Amino acid sequence: MQGKITVVVVGYNRTDSIERILDSLSRANYDYxxxxxxxSLDHSENKKVVQAAERFEWRYGEKKVIAHPKRLGLRKHIISCGDLTRQYGAVMILEDDLYVSPDYYNFAMQALEKYGEHPKIAGIALNTKRELLESVYPFFPLKKGEDIYFQQFATSWGQVWNERMWDGFRKWYDAHPTLPYHKDVLQAVLNYPDTSWAKFYQTYIVDTGKYFVYSYDSLTTNFGDAGEHFGGSSSSAQSVLFYGKKAYRMPEFADGVKYDIYGEPVGLGKYLGVSEEAFTCDMWGRKRKEAYRRYVLSSRTLDYKVLKSFGMQMKPMELNVIENIKGTGLFLYDTQAPAAGRNKSSKEERIRLLEYGYGVLDGRDLLKWGMSRTGKKLRRKAKGSG
Structure with a gap:
């Protein structure tokens, strides 16, 4: 069968990175x-990057190197790669600090075949993180037997767009030359640098109620090489890479497990006896109060009347609600009924969530880690001002 997705490797000035990802592509298994x-290489003074790309031998079809004559910057570069959907129909964007699973292309083709024309799908993700977006808390997506879930999060660590998906975003992007504020998007995302294309795509999918397709197994991992958005290489960006091969079990969109951009489950209202339109799920306590609807489910201590409470033992966290586990870890609030006297420090709540997510924490190791990280930041700052 013919591969319908054009693979687009995006690079700039990192020779080792471009050689590594191309090597991973050559090692993969292809059913197509x-x-x-x-x-696609942004302009730089490092001619070795272009040379490495030109001498790479691609055994599976046509290869083309695009060496841009002028510097684009990351945001314009990715946008130009997305625009290639008009010429090629579907593209897979892989930045050069990524590394692919042997099954990456087969997954992408299966997912595109299943969800490519669904109006609620804005992209197909190749990377699966084990942490909530812009958070130290872990992410445990609910598993119901399929290999796919959906989230309102546009990954930048390997993604597939077809012309329909990209055209929807491109029209929104052209209509919003300045990123609009959105109360349901994390402030950290809105504060991404101007070089970020992702903050626009994140806001777009939240604003339009769309989702990305995710595999429970990650089909890419990230080396976090020093570059435009990373100060230095780090293993903290690595994902658990799927190293096998399979036919992916893909649910219908309406039946699939869904999460919002915060990693909060979509659809818990029916278990609580409230409508989704009047409900905000904030179990990890990271949403802004201005985004709250009338009913709020949260682990935070809030000054509202408590309608129901649940334990916080089962994982993922929503199972405590679905299975009606008794306890005082999660609370359903009515924000139209203020209640005074519910005080608990945010520090205590944060520690409780970390213990829930990671188990018993060793305070001495955390202190050493914190001091080490602070020392590194201070040294980098001193070096930069020297």
């Missing part, structure tokens, strides 16, 4: 033929 590879 005639797979086009484009290597």
């Amino acid at each position: 033929s005639d797979i086009r590879l484009l290597i």
Whole structure:
């Protein structure tokens, strides 16, 4: 069968990075033929990057190197790669600090075949993180037997767009030259640098109620090489890479497990006896109060009347509600009924969530880690001002 997705490797000035990701592509397993590879390189003074791309041998189809004559910057570069959907129909964007699973292309093709024309799907993710977006808390998506879930989060660590998906975003992007504020988008995302294309896509999918397709197993991992958005290489960006091969079990969109951009489950209102339109799920306590609807489910101590409470033992956290586990870890509040006298420090709540997520924490190790990280930041700051 012919590969319908054009693979686009995005690079700039990192020779080792471009060689590593191209090597991972050559090692992968392909159930498809005639797979086009484009290597799009932003302009830099490092000519070795272009040379590495040109000498790479691609055995699975056509290969083309695009060496841009002028510096684009990351945001314009990715946007230009997305625009290639008009020419090629579907593209997979892989930045050069990524590394792919042997089954990456087969997954992408299966997912595109299943969800490519669904109006609620805005992209297909190749990377699966084990942490909530912009958080130290872990992410445990509910498993019901399929290999796929959906989230309102546009990954930048390997993604597939077809022309329909990209055209919807492109029209929204052109209508919003300045990123609009959205109360349901994390402030950290809104504060991404101007070089970020992702903050626009994140806001777009939240604003339009769309989702990305995710595999429970990650099909890419990230080396976090020093570059435009990373100060230095770090293993903290690595994902658990799927190293096998399978036919992916893909639910219908309406039946699939869904999460919002915060990693909060969508659809818990029916278990609480409240409508989704009047309900905000904030179990990890990270949402702004201005985004709260009338009913709020949260682990935070809030000054509202408590309608129901649940334990916070089962994982993922929503199972405590679905299974009606008794306890005082999660609270359903009515924000139209203020209640005074419920005080608990945010520090205590944070520690409780960390213990829930990671188990018993060793305070001495955390202190050493914190001091080490602070020392590194201070040294980098001193070096930069020297």
